Amino acid sequence: MELQPHHVPEFDPVADEDAIVRAPNCRVTILAPRLVRLEYDSEESFEDRPSQLVWYRNQPVPEFDVERTETDLRIETAELTLQYEFGEGFTDDRLSIELADGTVWQYGEDESNLGGALRTVDMVDGAAELEDGLFSREGWAVVDDTDRLVFEDGWIAQRDAGDDYEDLYFFGYGTDFEAGLDAYTDITGDTPMIPRWALGNWWSRYWDYTQAELRERVEGFADHDLPLSVAVIDMDWHVIDNPHHDGWTGWSWNEEYFPDPGGFVDWLHDNDVRTTLNLHPADGVHPHEDQYEAFAADMGIDPASEEPIPFDAADPAFMRGYFEHLIDPIEDEEGIDFWWIDWQQWEESPELEGLDPLWALNHLHALDRTRDDKRPFIFSRWPGLGGHRYPIGFSGDTIISWDSFRFQPTLTATSANVEYGWWSHDIGGHMGGTIDPVDFGELYARWTQFGAFSPINRIHTTKSASTDKRPWQFDGEVFDALADALRLRHALVPYLYTMAWRDHRDSVPLVRPMYFHTPDAEAAYETPHQYYFGSELVVAPHTRERDDDTNLARRSVWLPDGEWIDLFTGEHFEGGRWHARYGDLGDIPVYARAGAIVPLDADVSSNDVANPDAMRLVVVPGADNEFTLYEDDGVSREYRDGEHVTTTITQHDDGDRSTVEIGPAEGALDLVPDKRTYSIEFRGVAEPGTVEASIGEQSVEVLATEYDADRDRFTVDLPAVDVSERLTVTLDVDDATLARRDRTDEHVERLLRYCKLPASVKDQLLEESYDRAELGWLADYLQVMSASQQRAFFETLTGAGMDRIDHDGDERIVVWNGDGRSDISYRYTAWDYDIHPFEQSGESETGVVPAFDLFDVDDPDLDATVAMQYGDLATIEQTAPADD
Structure with missing residues (x-):
């Protein structure tokens, strides 16, 4: 039995012959001016099949020159020069590549790698070692693809390679990080668009909820005016008690807890909440499961024998049956939106050396989602390089501690170095720690503030009666901080979704290290706990508890050259320097560069994350800028065929005048409201003089204006505007648009x-x-x-x-x-x-x-x-x- 057609990607693995240079026992493929594939095999048996990592070697052929003698090979592109002296294998004295800036790589040399991602933080309290990424301080990195499996007839097989075979990819992108990621996704595949609803707030708890109790939790968010997009159902959705194993694996609904799972999921959907089920598939399928009889028959097992069906990621027959009997019916019948693949077991399949079951599950689950024009969206641990094709990532069971929390901004930002941009962390921590009502409340609030400015905001807790993270269980400033963060996250969805499109199209993750855009500033490499958040913002979350004597949290912040405005207070900061920031529990250090444009959903009173009827447009004067808002239906893959809408928003600054122009929406306009109301918030702005608005050439009456002098914020409310029209708002001030006052x-x-x-x-x-x-x-x-x-x-x-x-x-x-x-x-x-x-x-x-x-x-x-x-x-x- 073979896999289903939708489980087999469309590969293009054979490079153009003009990109290939052959030498004795060696093959070099020039994939890009700064990306080279290096293969060695004494029998010259080279590999053209797609590997687990590299699927698309057929790239446009760059210009390059070749010089060959009886003993040497020299290849020169516009960006690098390769030298190879023929011999038995690649060695440090025979193979080197020199970059355009004079940096030289010798085969086997280690680099000061800037890091990438990691499989899990399970059982780690604090920082964990990251795997290597695609960039280094030396300007190059090497990806060894030798031991990865290859695809044959749609599924995985061993390479038929000799003992001395090597398959290396040399990335020589220096500090051009975006170009490096673009080249990487050219050969490995793009990061898919994630569903729009995934960008809202998630509630998750490992708890044996009944459907009535879980409904009560969801209603609790609504009762406290807290928007919610996803409710996770952990492992107790299925039958636990059985005579065959410890209960972690299960495929049959626990009818005591969920007497009407389809009706419950329908109720969630009616309230604009999506859901997932937790999977631990390692124990296979046993005779107590509802699906056992049909699955066993397909696998050639006599159901009467009650012989268990073992989990076997190497067997395409098992994996096809896994989806046809276990996964797809639950999606189709109960309406489950996606799967939490909580694989914690072995990392190599005994049936096929080199096959990690986690990779197999991520790969096939993501592709299985596409069978009904759905996006390849899952929730699972990082399976190694190439994991960006299978969003989103579960970072693992986090210890409840400040040390563990502090590591998550670093992990999230550094993972951009492998294009893994969609982490979901256990916000508030999963287990352990010391639960003090005061200290834990502070830690939880700070973690949730980070969650609001991280890829996915998923509150989660283990099965602990003493650890209850329902926001309304906390009083006073803790609840206020939690509520503000959750509402802010919901408001950010238009901005976040545009950044998701940018990542899919241009391979620019939402969260990136500071050195990504300021590679020549040494300080940028010494700020691991702050990061770029989309194209407009820098975030430096508070990750330390408040001091007992100041009653404030402290953190250091470095801002790149330019002018920056505190997104919430409007305070002006000169870039290219550090400062110490002291904040109470409501303080979230977020900085918008001069010229920033941040579109927000104006309505945070419901769970709905659809393309909004009313928008708040946050703009910072002081520089010219352009922002293209992206929208589609939020769930289907039709955006590939142009089923989307873009709206170009520009800001022009004349020193004492700021002009904001919202261009006409273009594309499939049936996907967005016919009309929109806008509230434009000029942040960090000096006290205004006059404001004017127009649609096309026609003046428009401004409904209301308000100036908050304490926060240097000027708000302009406008009537509903047809999205096909052009809206222009002009703000005049007496001196300079930015309020640069000393605070x-x-x-x-x-x-x-x-x-x-x-x-x-x-x-x-x-x-x-x-x-x-x-x-x-x-x-x-x-x-x-x-x-x-x-x-x-x-x-x-x-x-x-x-x-x-x-x-x-x-x-x-x-x-x-x-x-x-x-x-x-x-x-x-x-x-x-x-x-x-x-x-x-x-x-x-x-x-x-x-x-x-x-x-x-x-x-x-x-x-x-x-x-x-x-x-x-x-x-x-x-x-x-x-x-x-």
Whole structure:
């Protein structure tokens, strides 16, 4: 029995003959000016079948020159030069590639790889080691495809290769990360469009819910005006108690819990909520299952024998029956929207060496979704390179801790280096940890804020009675922070969906490391916990708990060159520098670049994520920009044939005037409302003078305007506009459009409001002028301040500070002094206590704090301290202790 036709992709694996250069025992394929395939085989038996990773080698042939002698081969493209001396196998002294900038790769050389993704964070509390990605600080990376299986007759087979066969792909893209990803997806396939509903909020809990209880949970979100898009049904949907195994695997509905699963799913859909079922397929199919008899007969097993049907990813007959008997009927009869493939077992099939069942499940489940014009959407762990074709990713069972939370922004951003852009993390953590009602509430709120600005926002918890993450179980500021984050996430769907289209079309993931667009800035490589979020925003989530003395969370932020506006407060920031940010529980550090355009859904009162009737358009003046809003039906694959709508939004800044133009919608207009109302929010803008609006050449009456001086926000409400018309709004100000006012006094007063200090001290400080140039006035107050309070005041007043950065397990201490103050100095000291308690060993240096510097203190034998001296007033220390 073979797989179904929809389980077999349309491959194009044979490269154009003109792209191939042959030499003794060697074949080189020029796939792009900076992408080369290198094969060696002593019998010259080379591989043209698609591998598990590479499906499309038939690429446009780039220009290149070949020089060949009896002993050597030289190939030169516009971007690299390959040198190979013929011999027995690739060796470091015979094979090299030089890039255009002079960088040379020698075969076998290791690079300082920038990292990629990982299979799972199961049982990891904190940072975990990432697999290699497609980029390095040296400018090149090598992907070894030698041991991957190949497709034959639609399914997987061993390569018939000799022992000395090698199959390598050399990526020489330097810091042109987007071009590298584009070339990678050219040969491996695009990231599919995900369903629009997946971008809303998810509720998930490992719990033996009845359908009535789960309905109550969904209604709870509505009762508290919290939008919800997906309700996950974990493993207790199926029969657990049985005489054959431990119950983790199951295919038959537990009728005690779900007496009417189809009716329940219909109710979810009627309330604009999608659902998934959790699968643990490893134990196969046993005779107590509803589907056993028919499946066993298909597999040649006598059902009367009650012989179990073992799980076998290598057998196409089993995998075809798996879908025909187990998966597809539940989708068709109960309306399940997608599957959570929770594979946690073996990584290699005993029936076929090299076949990872996780990869097989991801591959076939994704393709099975396409049988009814659905998108290839699943929920599963990362199966290695090529996993971008099977969104979305389940990062695994996360420990409930600040350390685990801190790793998730790094993991999410770094995975862009392998085009794996759609992670779903256990927001709030899955298991373990210490559940203190105050500390856990803070951690959960911060995690959910990150979830609102991550690819998928899925709240999840294990089967623990003490860990209840229903947002309405929390009081006061925790509930407010949770509710704000969930509503904000729902509002972001138009922006997120456009970014999904950009990723599908251009291979630019939603979340990317800072060095992706600022590769020449060294600071960009030292900010692993912040990231680009789409084309318009930078996000730096709070990942540390509040300090007991300041009652505020602190984090360091680096912004690239240019002008940036805090998306929520409207505060202006100069780029190319660091700052320390102090925030209460409602603070979410999100920065919009000058010129930013962020389309939002204006209605967050329901679960509906359809193309909205009313939109909030957030714009930041100060620069010209263009944003193309993308919309389609949100679920089908018809967008491939042009069944979509685009609306081009532009912003033009003339210094004292900002003009926003919403162009006519183009494409399949039946997919969007006939008319839309717009509320345009100018953020970070100076107090406006006049505002005018027009449709085409016809003036339009503005319904209402409002200026919030505290947040430098000007809102313009407009009447409903036909989407086929062009809407123009022009805002005039007296001076410059951006409000670049200094908010230092506001920050100091905010610190005073939150800090634990004697009332008399606070009263006196409130009378101060907060002179930033001369800090002597602060001396009288330092004796009653803790070290963290002193640090907060100095960093706020001077703009100079330092932070300890956990860089994927490596420690750095960064220092900064954006204003170039000469009265702030540092001393770096390293010592080894094993030699003598006070004997210095290692580096030591002093000086005025520069605009930016870092100290690599990841030496297990040394303790290291950076002491920052603010004049002669105070010394603030940052220590990175040696490992025990």
